[in-house]
Amino acid sequence: MDFDFQWLLIGLPVAFAFGWLASRFDLRQVRRDNRDAPKAYFKGLNLLLNEQQDKAIDAFIEAVQNDPDTTELHFALGNLFRxxxxxxxxxxxxxxxLARGDLKSTERDRAQHALAQDFMKAGLFDRAEAAYRALEGTPFAGEARLALLSLYERSRDWHNASAVASQLEQAGSGSFAARIAHYACELAQEADERGRHDEAAAALQRAREAAPQAARPLVQAGQRLARAGQHAQALEAWDELRLRQPAAFLLVADAYADSARAAGRAAQAVAMLRSLFDKLPSLDLLRALGRLDAAPPLLPLLQQQPSLSAAQLWLAQPADTRGADGDAGLAAVRDAVGRAAKPLQRYRCAACGFEAQHYFWQCPGCLSWDSYPPQRVEEQ
Structure with missing residues (x-):
């Protein structure tokens, strides 16, 4: 049977026409699907920007249903839920x-990090710890370590906190020496409470090695020695503290005076405290000198630092001991009270807490009307 080439000439254009129509149909369908998914996505985004989270969640759920393979929609929805x-x-x-087999490694790491954040926010610290540990060796490793550090601090797991802080420091995330010293001091305090004094001494030594300029190890070391009755050694630790951190020495000024009296070094302590008082006048040093029966007059300190505590202490003195300084002392007390009262003589917005010296019908901070109570802060 001879083949009729006329059918070939007719069939080729028909086949081409059907192929073209099929491709146009598929292309329109793809375009329609792609157009529908972004529409729901942008609708949810617009609702989110307008702080309508409930409607935004519904829009994102709809978008996920239309396009279940889009990871960005899942991340947006998960973050909204959190x-x-x-x-x-x-x-x-x-x-x-994470259960999807076709997920890229970068997206998998991102999902793992988001899951760890979910557990952390929910207070499921054991599961959060495991989730953050799984991020080791990923681009999220640094963030995971910082989160683990916060988690261990919150749970008072000082051993793990110290290990993570060391890792962060070695990775170039900054200096964590001060934190490591605090962790060691916390471990020392716990060891002392359990009667493990050798462990406490070793932990304090590690704290001093980690941060030689830190105040807390010296404060704590002196306190331990004083409790053990080793007052001379306690004075040595606190003298080193005074040289390194004079302001922090105020925390142990009273204890220093007591240990000096117990060690028979009251005269040397008075000389040192007076010298420090001239450079750094404070009520703590004044009280410490008072424990050694060498307190200087209170009035100069009250005039130099008109605080309520100094004013209260001056008023507590017997009136017959004030002598000719009574009028000057009363003037200093009025100055101290005036300074302390000034922040309280303001109006505070009940809506946002904005404070102002003048009364406003409309809050300058949050623009609420009639949000200022007519009473000042100290009268509420």
């Missing part, structure tokens, strides 16, 4: 992402 405190739903979204 912000609203719906941690269980956020966990489900991010665990669903």
């Amino acid at each position: 912000r609203r405190g719906e941690f269980e739903r956020a966990v489900r979204v991010h665990e669903h992402l």
Whole structure:
């Protein structure tokens, strides 16, 4: 049977026409699907910007249903759930992402980090710890370590906190020496409470090695020695503190005076405290000198630092001991009271807490009307 080439000439254009129509149909369908998904996504974004989170969640759920393979929609939905405190739903979204076999490694790390944040916000610290540990070796490792550091501090797990802080420092995330010293001091305090005094001494030594200029190890070391009756050694630790951190020495001024009396060094302590008082006048040093029966007059300190505490102490003195300085002392007391009262002589907005010296019908901070009570702060 001879082949009729006329059918070939007719069939080729028909086949081409059907192929073209099929491709146009598929292309329109793809365009329609792609147009519908972004529409729901941008609708949710607009609602979110307008602080309508409930409607935004509904829009994102609709977008996810239309395009379940889009990871960005899942991340947006999971973050919304977390912000609203719906941690269980956020966990489900991010665990669903991690269960997908076609997820890229970068997106998987991102989902793991989001899941760890869900657990952390929900207070599930054991699961958060495991989730953050799984991020080691990923681009989120630095953030995970910082989160673990916060988690260990919150749970008072000082051993792990110290280890993570050391890792962060070695990774070039900054200096964590002061924190490491605090962790060691916390461990020393716990060891002392359990009667493990050798462990406490070793922990304080590690704290001093980690941060030689830190005040807390010296404060704590002197306190331990004083409790043990080793007052001379306590004075040595606190003398080193005074040379390194004079302001922090005020925290142990009273204890220094007591240890000096117990060690038979009251005269040397008075000379030192008076010298420090001339450079750094304070009520703490004045009280410490008072324990050694060598307190200087209070009036010059009250005039130099008109604080309520100094004013109260001056008023507590017997009136017959004030002598000719009575009028000057009363003037200094009035000055101290006036300074302390000034911040309280303001009006405070009940809506946002904005304070002002003048009464406003409309708050300059939050623009609320009639939000200022007519009473000043000290009268409320």
